[in-house]
Amino acid sequence: MMNRFRKWLYKPKDNVLNIINQIMDVCIPQDRAPRDFCVKFPEEIRHDNLAGQLWFGAECLAAGSIIMNRELESMAMRPLAKELTRSLEDVRGALRDQALRDLNTYTEKMREVLRHFDVLFAEFELSYVSAMVPVKSPREYYVQQEVIVLFCETVEREGKNVLKFIGNHSGP
Secondary structure (H helix, E strand, O other), X not given: OHHHHHHHHHHHHHHHHHHHHHHHHHHOXXXXXXXXXXXXXXXXXXXXXXXXXXHHHHHHHHOOOOXXXXXXXXXXXXXXXXXXXXXXXXXXHHHHHHHOOOOOOOOHHHHHHHHHHHHHHHHHHHHHHHHHOOOOOHHHHHHHHHHHHHHHHHHHHHHHHHHHHHHHOOOO
């Protein structure tokens, strides 16, 4: 029941953010904020309606709420949440203005509003998710990658040894 409520609550926000992301992919493809940090998120966090949840979280924080009894993190993120929600309103206003003009030409103001929103959203995404769940540090992520590489190299080497053994012990 609660899952259906969450989907109902976040779905319109996800739709709006998906459209904004599609516009940013066309309007500012080389100027998008890096999202490399997302690979550090636990698997259960990476899902389709994360963006809608982040938008909802930003609205709640901007209104003065505290997230998951994390008062210090909430207070620290509140200015960013306020700036993000303000920026989202700027994007929505710019998109309304753009809809009344040539849809194939993006103004510099539109590009700047989108760039600013994209940077703020990426910053908020990292801050919010890091406050909610343990996110691996760059060092932990590097060590995990090293273990994976070592495992793959070991499997490859042993596979070659097995093939040599079979080749040496096969019948005449």
